[in-house]
Amino acid sequence: MSLQYVQGKPMFTNTDKVPKQYNYLTKNIETDVIIVGGGVTGSILGYYFSKHNINTVILEKNRIAHCSTAVTTSLLQYELDDKLNNLIEATTMKDAIRSYRLGIEALSEIDNFIKEYENSCDYSVKDTLLYTSKKIEIKEIYEEYRLRSENGFDVAFIDEENNPFSFDVKAGVYCNNGGAQFDPYKYTHQLLGVACENGLRVYENTEVLKVNYDNNGVMVETSYGYSVRGKIIIVATGYNTELFTKRNFGTKTTTFNIATKPINNFSGWHNRVLIRDNGDPYNYLRTTGDNRIIMGGEDINFVPDIFNEKAAMEKYNILEQRLKSMFKDIPDIEVEYKYCGAFASTKDNLGFLGPDPDNSKLWYCLGYGANGILFAILGGKMLSNLYLGIPNEDLKLFKIDRFYN
Numbered sequence: 001m002s003l004q005y006v007q008g009k010p011m012f013t014n015t016d017k018v019p020k021q022y023n024y025l026t027k028n029i030e031t032d033v034i035i036v037g038g039g040v041t042g043s044i045l046g047y048y049f050s051k052h053n054i055n056t057v058i059l060e061k062n063r064i065a066h067c068s069t070a071v072t073t074s075l076l077q078y079e080l081d082d083k084l085n086n087l088i089e090a091t092t093m094k095d096a097i098r099s100y101r102l103g104i105e106a107l108s109e110i111d112n113f114i115k116e117y118e119n120s121c122d123y124s125v126k127d128t129l130l131y132t133s134k135k136i137e138i139k140e141i142y143e144e145y146r147l148r149s150e151n152g153f154d155v156a157f158i159d160e161e162n163n164p165f166s167f168d169v170k171a172g173v174y175c176n177n178g179g180a181q182f183d184p185y186k187y188t189h190q191l192l193g194v195a196c197e198n199g200l201r202v203y204e205n206t207e208v209l210k211v212n213y214d215n216n217g218v219m220v221e222t223s224y225g226y227s228v229r230g231k232i233i234i235v236a237t238g239y240n241t242e243l244f245t246k247r248n249f250g251t252k253t254t255t256f257n258i259a260t261k262p263i264n265n266f267s268g269w270h271n272r273v274l275i276r277d278n279g280d281p282y283n284y285l286r287t288t289g290d291n292r293i294i295m296g297g298e299d300i301n302f303v304p305d306i307f308n309e310k311a312a313m314e315k316y317n318i319l320e321q322r323l324k325s326m327f328k329d330i331p332d333i334e335v336e337y338k339y340c341g342a343f344a345s346t347k348d349n350l351g352f353l354g355p356d357p358d359n360s361k362l363w364y365c366l367g368y369g370a371n372g373i374l375f376a377i378l379g380g381k382m383l384s385n386l387y388l389g390i391p392n393e394d395l396k397l398f399k400i401d402r403f404y405n
């Protein structure tokens with residue numbers, strides 16, 4: 001685990017068994033594609049590249065899915081962090097709507113994967129709710145509902161009259177089957193299991209220390225002295241990109257999560273939907289396959305190498321009190337896990353996918369923004385096709401230099 005980026009006791013890696021351990025690299029090897037990072041993003045890439053029979057290797061410096069992937073709440077929603085009307089400050093309405101539609105395509109990809117390979121990651125399709133309990137924000141939420149509805153998204157408007165939840169909803173956008181959830185640790189291991197059957201090679205405890213480019217491709221030096229030679233390298237290292245580029249990709253914050261012990265009944269939590277409020281920073285909530293609640297939010301600016309334990313405890317307490325006040329009919333809420341992690345946002349809420357404009361052998365798959373996992377799915381699909389010479393128009397939305405040259 002990168003202590004710098006994740007703190008506390010993550011729930012998924014503490015409640016799940018380790019399904020498989022991968023060897024570390026003990027010889028020099030060759031491949032076509034080198035993926036750096038064995039989190040959910042690197043594993044999604046590994047799955048899509050190996051599906052296309054592209055010779056691919058994943059190098060992970062620690063353990064599979066033990067950094068950001070261990071703490072992601074894994075709310076999988078097509079909508080972005082911000083509402084459509086706010087997004088047009090950084091992009092166009094057409095592109096924002098297109099991003100929502102791409103989110104739906106990414107959700108279908110996950111659904112198809114589960115149908116093909118069984119559900120061993122507590123996956124379930126979910127309705128979603130974006131809501132406010134403030135009168136002053138009713139118009140804003142209604143606008144989001146109107147724009148989505150006019151653009152063909154399956155949404156309903158909720159107000160005080162038809163609110164099925166135990167907490168105060170002045171206005172809400174309710175979306176049928178608008179999202180999904182899974183256990184990210186199990187999902188990552190499931191992807192790798194399938195991909196290794198297709199020829200993917202995975203090395204854990206194998207840190208990339210240096211990257212050298214030449215006319216033939218790229219050569220990386222790893223811990224213990226062994227090298228991997230490939231045609232391209234794809235950076236899937238989450239918020240940790242300094243070794244590969246000087247580019248500054250996003251604004252980093254720390255976001256806090258609590259996870260409860262299993263709950264007996266979910267009174268007041270209609271359909272156990274994925275919930276997000278309209279706050280800034282916002283709170284986000286889901287339930288789990290083993291009947292826990294995960295709640296997150298209270299984001300603060302990320303400060304590298306400095307972790308304030310006392311301030312974190314205050315954040316966890318705020319989340320716990322808020323959770324209890326939202327669900328007064330659930331008597332047995334008891335927090336078992338508390339953890340937090342770095343998170344990066346961008347102006348248009350989208351991640352970065354594609355080759356570096358200054359180096360065609362250096363590619364990125366960085367799922368920044370709240371929909372990191374869905375962006376990684378899009379990255380896996382579009383980048384594996386790009387490698388085979390099939391470009392995709394939608395990649396321009398995720399261009400590496402869209403904010404700065």
Ligand SMILES: Cc1cc2nc3c(=O)[nH]c(=O)nc-3n(C[C@H](O)[C@H](O)[C@H](O)COP(=O)(O)OP(=O)(O)OC[C@H]3O[C@@H](n4cnc5c(N)ncnc54)[C@H](O)[C@@H]3O)c2cc1C
Pocket residue numbers: 002036037038039040041042059060061062063064065066067068069070071072073074075076206207208209236237238239240243255256257296340341342343366367369370371372373374
């Ligand atoms: C509390 C929290 C909640 C979140 N909730 C959501 C959510 O609900 N939905 C969502 O989509 N996203 C969410 N995110 C964002 C989420 O973390 C990302 O979408 C996703 O988990 C990131 O996965 P990753 O594989 O890109 O990064 P990571 O899991 O961090 O994987 C990167 C890997 O790269 C490895 N690495 C780094 N440098 C090297 C090197 N030099 N050599 C070899 N390996 C290296 C690291 O060890 C690490 O394992 C959340 C984030 C946090 C912190």
